[in-house]
Amino acid sequence: MLKTLDIIADAVSEANWILVNQQLQQLLEKKNLDSQVVDNSELEQAVAIVMEVMKTGDFQTRWDIAKIFPKIGKPAIAPLLEILEDEYADLEIRWFALRILGEFNEPQIVLSLVKLLEETEEEELAIASARALANIGKPAIAALIELLKEEKSRLLAVKSLAQIRCLEVIEPLLLIVNDNDSVAQVRVTAIEALGSFHQKHLIPVFIQALQDTDCSVRKEAVIALKMRAYLEEEFDLVNHLQPLLYDINSEVCQQAILAMGCMKNEAAIKALFDILKFKNAPLFIKQEAVRALNWSNSFLALDYLKESLYSNDIELSKEIISVLGRQESTEFKSYAAEILIDFVNSEQEVTHQLGIKQVVATSLGELGDLRALTHLEKMSLDEDSKVRLYAKTAIKKLNDK
Template sequence: MGDQFSNLSDDNQSPALLSQAIAQLESGDFQHRWDAAKQLAKMGTIAINPLIAILEDEEADPEVRWFVARTLGQFNSDAVVPALVNLLQTAKITDDASETSLLEMAATALANLGTSAVEPLGALLENEQLKPFATAALAQIRHSETITPLLSVVNDSNPKIRACAIEALGSFHDWRIPPVLVKALNDPSASVRKEAIIGLSRRGDLVAELNLVEQLQPLLWDIRPQVSQQAQIALSRLGTDQAVVALVEQILSTTTPLTVKLNGVRSLCWIETLSAIDQLQHILFTSLDQPTSNPSSFSIHQEIIQGLGRMSKPEAKILASQILVEFLQSQHPSLQIPTIKQLVALSLGQLGNITAFDPLVQLLADSETTVQFHCIAALKQLDSPLNSPSVYERLQQLAQHPNLDPCLKQGIAIALTEW
């Protein structure tokens, strides 16, 4: 940390101002204490010793000591770390919320001091009562020096400590960590399994070496929804053909709950590879249940259509447009529902491919006014300076066609009016 006080005036360093701020901290209400703490942080090293004295006073108000710990965490001084460590070491661990909050703030303040706090925090891991606070503080520092102490608690009996350590370790690329994360996939605690999945999802470089898809696939069927969903997200991040197959298997399973299926579809949409888009098309076209008899089928179609409309890669957008146009021109049972046609129109508009012009124009003849207006909105999105003639001009030309279907003629007229 640099000298954050070098530009302050001498007035901010005055003993009188220091005494005033300390008095306000000790006797004011919460807002006054907040303001006083901010002022003390600006004063620089002159404030450190008086603040440490308050921190070490066990008779002082816990809220005042909380503010003091928070303020000390903003100073880069050799005196601060021992004071905060001493507070933790001498604390009486109770169920009192204010005391617990004070210890948590002391640990957070140590974390704010960075690598200078790693060694003393590592030593605190030997104390069973202080281990949760020390682990949380080490996890916040996010420096490679914390890897060794965090690895020492990954098998702790407390699942909160294990989860905290695994979450932090998952952010580092260190050869010691991947085997620990793989082992944690089978942890009895759902929170630990979830953090292990997140960590491994960042290691696309180890997909083949650790066979990550095969390691993560069983977690798709985890009894805890948060774990299952995280496995879906992880597989979408890895994005391999094997990951696509695993997601599709879960989506098509008759035992998979609808909410899990929908999360799986979203994850599949995020991949945006040829194999993923092919599978989305397959699911969309092969599920031919009547939407009134199978609401889940309708929900899945809805999710796929929206997902196709959110494609961002140029080649994926072209494929998605082709699929939606083909779907719109089919006799698929889902198209009986106006909402589905509205979503197709919106997605085609978002994709912005001019090849969707003719199918969208035909949809202007729909008997549902809401469908027509969604089509008009989509057609406006297709307009681009690169398209000549413009979409509006094309509609004008179509409106002059002598053999136009009356419903379509009326729909085009509405579109031109709304333009």
């Protein structure tokens, strides 16, 4: 055994980190597998050697050697805590000590990490400490709840709790969500974390958060409700989400549109159609609504897309034509092809726009309906070369069916 330690010591002096790692692995394997037990003094020597590697190696070496500590066990904790608590130690080494300590589930580590979280002015260490606490899990929750009481440490405490995905964090997170005096980012993090728990009693919390004064909180609440579309009828989610379709923040609007697309009922589909009729809605919001209507997979949604197709906004019409070409079921494909053929036959001014003709040709080709062949052949003789190309490509797809 001593021979192994001697080899390790020599390798450290020569900065032969590969050999150090190999010999340490052998030492620890003997501890776990051999009948001969590695005693404490030998483990202390191994720890001392590893600590020397931590102090003198480069980043990659430290990264590799960090994997050894959890295998050593409790004897590694004290020297790591000593580094952690040394304000004058190298920042990178303290960061590695934090990362390693997060692999242990020991009360003294939780206390040290909480203390560091409260006192450090180094952002990297604060973040690493929060992650280590989260990695430890349940034993860290009580300490983090205490940190929630202090405004200075509340955000990092919430971020730590948010990474501990167990039911015990729900109650403290609920306290934060209902605290309107807390900074918005705290509430955002709490809502996002609660959104990962599929507990029905949280739905009213998300609904209430839709009224939050901060747009980021509202956005996270919408996302949480979107993931619970199956509860739409029980909690009347469409009615609660509908005002968010016209939120002053465009990201909130977009998430509300996506949520409505997930609901897939008549009320949600009608709400999305109303956006297309709203004159003051920006184009990109209307385009999101078009895509959401298409996800609804219903004939009602296709009817609304058909009604909106004859828009004075060329770009909106192009988006509608494009999504009509993405139908998957045979029935929807047939109806979408019928809508596009009627559109072409209408001979309205919009149908003669080059960009429109190109998209129509592509969508008709995707739908594979042979009723479109006559129209595509006519388009293949168009005066514009791009229209001719798109039409011929679509004809080939139809003939290959």
